[in-house]
Amino acid sequence: MEWTREKRYLPYNQWDAETLLQLQAQANNSKYQVKYHIRPTSGLINDPNGFSYYNGKWHVFYQSYPFGATHGLKSWVHMQSSDLVHWENLGLALGADTKYDSHGAYSGSALVIDEKLFLMYTGNVRDKNWARFSYQNGAILDKDGQVTKLPEPLLTAPNHVTEHFRDPQLIKHRDQYYVFLGAQDKTTLSGQVALFRSSDLHNWDDLGYLDFSDEVMGYMIECPNLVFVDNKPVLIFCPQGLDHEVSAYENIYPNMYIVGEQLKFDAAKMETNQKSPLNLDAGFDVYATQAFNAPDGKTYAISWVGLPDIAYPTDTENWANCFSQVKQLSLAEDGTLIQRPVPEMANLRHNGVNIRTSSAINNVQVVQDTAGQQFELKVTIAANQVGTLHLAANSNLSESLKLVFSTDCDARLTVDRTTAGIQYATEYGTTRAVDLVANESLDLDIFIDGSLFEIFINGGRQVVTGRFFAPTSNTKVAFTSTKALGYSGTYWQIEHI
Secondary structure: OOOOOOHHOOOOOOOHHHHHHHHHHHHHOOOOOOOOOOOOOOEEEEEEEEEEEEEEEEEEEEEEEEEOOOOOHHHHHEEEEEEOOOOEEEEEEEOOOOOOOOOOOEEEEEEEEOEEEEEEEEEEEOOOOOOOEEEEEEEEEEOOOOOEEEOOOOOOOOEEEEEEEEEEEEEEEEEEEEEEEEEEOOOOOEEEEEEEOOOEEEOOOEEEEEOOOOOOOEEEEEEEEEEEOOOOEEEEEEEEEOOOOOOOOOOOOEEEEEEEEEOOOOOOEOOOOOOOOOOOOOOOOOEEEEEEEEOOEEEEEEEOOOOOOOHHHHHOOEEEOOEOEEEEEEOOOOEEEEEEHHHHHHHEEEEEEEOOOOOOOOOOOOOOOOOOOOEEEEEEEEEEEEEEEEEEOOOOOOEEEEEEEEEEOOEEEEEEEOOOOOOHHHHHOOOEEOOOOOOOEEEEEEEEEEEEEEEEEEOEEEEEEOOOOOOOOOEEHHHHEEEEEEEEEEEEEEOEE
C-alpha cells in the first residue's frame, strides 16, 4: 500500500469494516506475533500512555494507528489488568475527533482525581498548509469506562517553544498539580523539559525549563517522566539528536534516565550527582518508556519496543511493534536503576525443567532442542567462564540469537542478532554489549516471546531488549564453549495472555 498523507490521515469512519477485519487477522496470524506482551490488534502500536491504577485495576493506553504499519492518524486504545500481566483490550478510548486533536491524539498520562481518571494528552493539529499546532488536552474516564473530553485545551504552547511541544506527564505534589512536557526551545533549537504548575488544572504557571543537566540534550526531548524511586527523583526521557560525547548510545534515539538527589518543583531544578544520562535499556529497540508511582508504594514502568524512523520486517504484514513487560523499578546502593519483572510474571510459567552443566559434544551443550516460541530461561553461569548461549537456533547453531559471555577478568556480555533471522536497522549495529563485574558469576533472566527478547542481567542491574525475526523452526537453545562450562537454572514455557 502506498501511504500518501491523505491516506494516513483519513478519518477512521472512512475505512470499511472488512479491511480492518483483514488487518486484524493478518496481525493475529503473523508467525512473528508476540503472545504474552501487549501488541496491536492491527496496524501500529507505539507510545504507552496513561499508565495508572484506578478503580481496582491497572490501566495503560497505547497509541494506535490500526490501518497499517505507519504513523498516521493516532488514537488511544485502552488496556486493563488485574495483575500487570494479563491485559484486556477495552477498545478505543481517545480518537482524533475534535478541533484540538484533529490530526491525532498523541501521547500523555493519567492521574486519579476525585475518583475519576484524568487523562492529559497532546492533540496534534495541522492547518491547510500543514503547519503543526499542539494542544495539551484533558479528558475524564469514569468508573463506567466512559471517556469525556474537556471542551477546551488545558495548555497551549508558550511563545518560547517551537511546534514540538508534547507528551505531558501530569503529577500531583502536595496540593499542586505539575506537568512535565517534552519541548524544543525556539531560540536554541535544543531539547528541553518544560514544567508548569496549577492548583486547579485550568490556570497554569510557566515554571520554565527543568534544570537537570549542564549538557545540551539534543534538538528535542520526548516522553519525559518524573518518578520517585526509593524516595529519589528519577527523570526518564528520550533525547533526540543527543551528542554521543554527552552519553554513549547506538540506537537512532536513546531512552535515558538521570537519578537526582532532590527535586525542587517550584524552582524547576533537579539536583543530581549524575553528570550525564544513562541508557535505560542496553538493547536495540526500547523507547518512550512510561513510569508511574503506584498506590502500593512501588514504581512501575512499561516501554514501547519499537523506534521512530525505523522500518521493521512486519511492516510488510501491516503491523508493527509491541510493549515490554511491566518492570518494577528500584535503586541499587550505587544509584544504578534496577529493573525487574513484576512477581506476577512467574504465574505465566509452566512445565519447568531444571538445567545444569551437561557433557559437551563437539563443544556444544544442549539446553533445549525444542524450546518453542514463548519461554523463560533463568540461568546462572559460574565465574571464570567464556562461551556463547544460543537462543532461537537452528540445528547446527549457524543461525541464532547469540549471547556471548565472559565472566573472567574481561567480564562482558554481548548480544548479537547478526544471524538471528531477517536483518533490519543494521546501520545502527547488530550487537549490543554490557560490562560485567570481573570474576563473578552471571545471572540471566531471559524472556523470549515470538520476535521479542528481554534479558534481565544480574537481578535487573542491566536490561537488554530487542526484536528479532528468526524462522519459527529455529527452537534450539544451547551453549558452546571450547572449555567445560559451569551453569545451572530453569527453563519454563510461558502461557499466552
